[in-house]
Amino acid sequence: MAQDNRLPVMPLTQAVVLPRMSATIPLESEDAQAAVRAALADQGLILLLPKIDGRYATVGLVAKVEEKGNLPDGTEVVAVQGRHRAVLGNVSHEIGGTLVADVSPSPDPVTWSDRARDLAHEYRAIVENILELRGASQIAQVLRGIENPGHLADMSGYSPDHSLERKVEILETLDVEERLTKLIGWNKEILGELTLKQQLRDDVSERMEKGQREYILRAQLEAIKKQLGEGATDVVGDYRSRAEEKHMPEAARKEFDRELDRLERMSEQSPEYGWIRNFLDWMLDIPWSTRTEDNFDLKKAREILDNEHSGLDDVKDRIIEFLAVRKRRQEKGLAPEGGRGSGAIITLVGPPGVGKTSLGESVAHALGRKFTRISLGGIHDEAEIRGHRRTYVGALPGRIVRALKEAGTKNPVIMLDEIDKVGADWRGDPSSALLEVLDPAQNHTFRDHYLEVDLDLSDVLFIPTANVADTIPSPLLDRMELIRLDGYTEEEKLDIARQHLLPRQVERNGLDANEVSVSDKALQRIISDYTREAGVRSLERELGKLFRKVATKLDAGSLTPPATVDEAVVREALGKPHFQFEEILERTAVPGVATGLAVTGAGGDVLFIEATSMTGESKPGLTLTGQLGDVMKESAQIALSYVRSHSRELGLPERFSDRQVHIHVPAGAVPKDGPSAGVTMTTALVSLLSDRPVRSTVGMTGEVTLQGRVLPIGGVKQKVLAAKRAGLKEVILPKRNEPDLDDLPAELREEIAIHLASDVREVLDWALEPASEAPKVALA
Incomplete structure (x- = not known):
């Protein structure tokens, strides 16, 4: 049990606590923990005794334990409030390991002398000066409210300027006047050091200002010298x-x-x-006035286009028209075309591999203009088109201005590749920035954010390219002149291979025309059995693979030049055929399967639609699978509703409403959407319910209504070309698509029989096999 003059001792090695100070002390030793336990068991009083360099102070601080707890890291701490000094007496250990000491309390006097007041006033003034130099004037306000000289002196325990040894000395100094005298001496030294540092800072600042003034004067002197012609390079x-x-x-x-x-x-x-x-x-x-002269020899321009690209007559005709107009204006002495409404934007839309990108270089060659290409695929930042404002670090003009700089003329051909793949996010919408670029009514005053001046783009021939027009924003599409490249027939592919692909692949694989030749039948076999695409990119890859193997055999000696590549060599080099025409015959051999035609980003393709029905425990209704979009799901529902409402006219069993109908579109991992599969779904359902297979040589496309009307669709040429590639002989199209047949090559119209239907019953008459005398399935 602790008494008033006998208290548990807590040694302090890292800090010194003075009267009236509040402190939080970690309990890191057994002695400290035992002392706190003993204090809390009695009146909560404890003696805080500094221990510096292995020596205990002669005076300690009687403190009250306020609270005991733990820090977030688990360290045990105790909060204490200092009360008064106490002179240390005998120290001993009690049972439990507690260190206790006899103490003699030595509180500061209640009254103080005039000298103590004067010392306190002087000390306060010195400390306020120190705090002012350090920018801590708020603490000085606190000191002004302390009247007790002893209390004022003990506030030095919070100062970071005094070492532990000096704080122990303040603790051991019982006389208030002596305590203040020591503090005044120490703080005068600190004030002197701070004053000297402040003077040094002021001197450095003054020299910097002087250097800046000299710099300005020297700059003015250089300007004067330049005016007099005495300076360096102007x-x-x-x-x-x-x-x-x-x-x-x-x-x-x-x-x-x-x-x-x-x-x-x-x-x-x-x-x-x-x-x-x-x-x-x-x-x-920027080429503000530099321009190249157009090649007005229309015959030569057409020859250049024909030599570098086979087919694509629509594009070639448009370029020749462009040249013819400019030639006539020049011959009539009209002002050079330019300004509002005079720009030309020719957008090429078509599947991959049909030659859209390479066509841009041919157009520039035919016109005699410079060519540059901007790839827009995947860009998200509007600043890529319009540039950054000059306030940003590292700002640059946009791609349009950079393309003009690269071309070096104000009338180049600029190809905007993959414009349908422009993205939009929080950085802006580049397609919106392109509205001004691709509008002939606006692009004569195009304004880049970096330059902030009007730039005339009306002399530029822009050629955007896209795989599909559906993903191009409508406002941007409205400003474009679309030319569709729907793909090539087998005859056109054969011609392209002969004129362009074969010579290029022979040269790239280290061969020459004297070492290897390819027969037409071999080329036709590659086109029909190993590629099924709208363009010729896969065809060129297969030719490259073929010539690599031929080059290897020539080096190995298994082939001797001149080597002829025939069908057998193709089969050996390229392996088994990738596509077979018998597939459609096999898949449509059973009722309920119809062959449709569709357009994808890679061109036209055939689309099989399968239908089946179930009774028994299955719930009546319609099930759709194959990752179909909302529009295609609605087309299936329309087809089923039409078949149910016209079952008697179509000669179908009347009671099939209790059956579950399942429509599936294979290639389930590929998303599909659009209304043009309506007639195909209707045909598949009628085929299933009437047990009449769909003819294997027929493909169809068209939107169907609840009344059975067949509505027009898009992509006619691509779909017919896909039917030809798949080996179909007949194609059923909507009657209202008859004008689109003019886009089909003559040889294609001769090979494919086109049926034009305005009602779905006409489609069924052409598509279904004749009904047998006795139906195989009776739905009752």
């Missing part, structure tokens, strides 16, 4: 002379001169100096 004068040669428009020249005047007044050390020079360099790199 950067501003060089910019002015180069600008004279560029013949900029008035607005652009005004902005150029404004920035040049800023550069002239600015120091070379300024960060903006480099930014302004970059802007001026870009303004000078």
Whole structure:
């Protein structure tokens, strides 16, 4: 049991606590923990005794244990409140390991002398000066409210300027006047050091200001020397002379001169100096008035286009028309075409591999213009088109301005590749930024964010390319002149292979025409059995594979030049055929399977639709599988409703409403959507319910209504080409698509029989096999 003059001792090795101070002390030793337990068991009083360099202080602090707890990391701590000094007496150990000591309390006097007041006033003034130099004037306000000299002196326990040894000395100094005298001496030293550091900072700042003044004066001196012709290279004068040669428009020249005047007044050390020079360099790199003369020899231009690309007559005709108009304007002495509404945007839409990208270079070659290409696939940042504003670090103009700089003329051919794959996110919508670029009514005043001057793009021939037009935003599509490249027939592919693909692959594989030749039958076998695409990209890959194997055999000696590649060599080199025509015959041999035609991003393709029905425990209704979109699901529902409502007219069993009908479109991993499978679904259902198989040589496409009307669809040429590639002999199209037949090549119309239907019953008459005398299935 602790008494008033006998208290448990807590040794302190890392801190010193003075009267009236609050402190939180970690209990890291057994002695400290035992002392706290003993204090809490009695009145909560404890003696905090500093231990510095292995020596206990002669005076400790009587403190009250306020609270005991744990930190988040698990460390046990105790909160204490200092009360008064106590002189240390005898120290001993009690049972339980508690260290206890006899103490003699020594609190500060209640009254104080005039000298103590004067010392306190002096000490307070010194401390306030220190705090002012350190920018802690709020703490000085706290000190002004302390009147007790002893309390004021003990506040030094919070100061970071005093070492532990000095704080122990303050604790051991019982006389208030002596305590203040020591603190005044120590704090005068601290104040002197701080004052000296402040003077040094002021001197450095003054020298920096002086250096800046000298820099400004030297810059002015250099400017004066330049005016007198005594300076170094005249950067501003060089910019002015180069600008004279560029013949900029008035607005652009005004902005150029404004920035040049800023550069002239600015120091070379300024960060903006480099930014302004970059802007001026870009303004000078833009071909404001430089242009190439168009090739007005229409015959030669057509020859160039024909030599570099087979087919694609629509595109070639449009380019020749473009040249013919410009030629007539020049012959009649009209002003050069330019300005509002004079731009040309020719958009090529078609599946991969039909030659859209390479056609751009041929167009530039035929026109005699420079060519540059901008790949838009996957870009999300609007600044890629319009550029960044000059306020951003590392800002640059957009891709349109950079393409003009690369071309070096104001009338190049700029190909905007993969415009249907432009994305949009939080950085902006590049397709919206392209609205101004691709609008002939606006692009004569195109404004890049970096340049912030009007740029005339009306002389540029833009050729955007896309695989499908559906993903191009409608406002952008409205500004384009679309030319569709729907793919090639087998005869056209054979011609392309002979003229372009074979010579290129022979050269790329280290061969020449004297070492290897390919028969027409071998080429036809590759086209029909190993590729089934709208373009010729896969065909070129297969030819490359073929010639690699031929080159290997020539080096190994198993073939001797000149080697002829026939069908047997093709089969050996390329392996088994990738496509077989018998597939459609096998799949449509049973009722309920119809062959439809569809358009994908890779061109036209055949689409099988399977239908079946079930009775028994199955719930009546319609089940759809094959990852179908909403529009295609609605087409299936319409087809089923039509068949049920016209079952008597179609000669179908009347009671099939209690059956579950299941429609499946194979290739279930591929999303499918669109209304053009309506007639195919209707045919598959009627085939199933009437037990009449669909003819294996027939493919069909068209949207169907609840009244059985067949509505028009898109992509006619691509679908008919897909039917030809798949080996179909007949195609059923909507009657209202009859004008689209003009787009089909003559040889294709001869090989494929086209049926035009306005009612779904006409489709059924052409598509289904004749009914047998006795039906095989009776649905009752």
